[in-house]
Amino acid sequence: MNIDGITNGLVIDHIEAGKGMELYNALHLGDLECSVALIKNVVSHKMGKKDIIKVDEVIDVDLNVLGFIDPNITVNTIKNNEIVSKAHIELPQKVTNIIKCKNPRCITSVEQELPHVFKLTDPEKRIYRCVYCETKYEENK
């Protein structure tokens, strides 16, 4: 399968297979006017399978969003067919409005305008807790 190389844009690489769409949505890439390619299940030596996103324009991406979803992702910025920068992604200390607190007793459950803020409380286990009620964020709950 061939996807055109890009002259100026971003390559978001080493995305865990299956997480590409989540990232696409979290970064609001659907709102862009330019070409965006989401390639799933690309064969990778390191990862076995991975997802890749290519954006045909240099845009600002929220590295906190990327880091929260998967800190192993790499972001290469390409200008005039050359990689001009590789973003270093880390697990963010704090994320705002990326995930929502699901605790019905949390103040955010009744005050809709409050930002949903989570802080990293255990980097090893990647545990984030709501800053208001300290409830642990669990993806599938």
Added chain:
Amino acid sequence: MQNLIDILELSTAEIDELIDRANDIIAHPEEYREKCKYKKLATLFFEPSTRTRLSFEAAMLDLGGSVMGFSEAQSSSAAKGESVADTVRTVGCYADIIAMRHPKEGAPLVASMHAGVPVINAGDGGHNHPTQTLTDLLTIKREKGHFDNLTIGVCGDLKFGRTVHSLIQAMSRYEGIKFVLISPEELKLPSYVKNDAIKKKNIPYEQTTDLVSVMPELDILYMTRVQRERFFNEEDYIRLKDSYILTPDKLTTAKQDLTIMHPLPRVNEISVAIDDDPRAAYFRQVKNGKFIRMALILKLLGL
């Protein structure tokens, strides 16, 4: 320190400072009678409370300040749908300091971000209640004289009891502590509290369902209420409820200098027959609640 939202925001040095101040207030109340003259405390209680609200108000009055506020959400603009942020922005225009109780977890933190004056969390749902923990700590200090080398038994509902969680977290920072966790299986201490506050710090602990068997080793017995509604079935409740009621016969093997504490209100978990026992510290604990809140108000107002 600008606000008090969570007890763990305070270092042990800051806690010591508050306790020393509270002890000084107890020893020399006359020196503090006008410390907060012309200062106003707003007590914003979005849910009812007897002890906490009155102790905050008594604390401010004993410091020569004045108090205002409301004791239920229905008598505030919250009933009209006003946000916490807007309510405290308004109150911050009139009061010098705010004590807030709210049924939603995190509401006092939101308040502290917008009030412009110091905010004290007076209880946010089942989440934090730092002034209760300060009260407990002052009581331990006054009854025992020290925080280290104590065997602390916590008994009853260890699963939902927020005062127990905070006390364990606060006491786990001192040397030579041992915890004895006494509860029915259904109401055991949540694993995150046990892991973070006890296991990770290699603090010795014992977990049991039998209060009587561990009684002889306890220096402190912190009782909480086992509530009927916490049980899945009535049978278990009936089977267990009496095991966690403290009666004089259960104290026969206890140390002579045991300190019996309870955050109150009590229903029946401590027999009234124990009230006159010198080891019963729970009413002294209530009294301490006012003094530690006086110390806290002074600290937050920079006085």
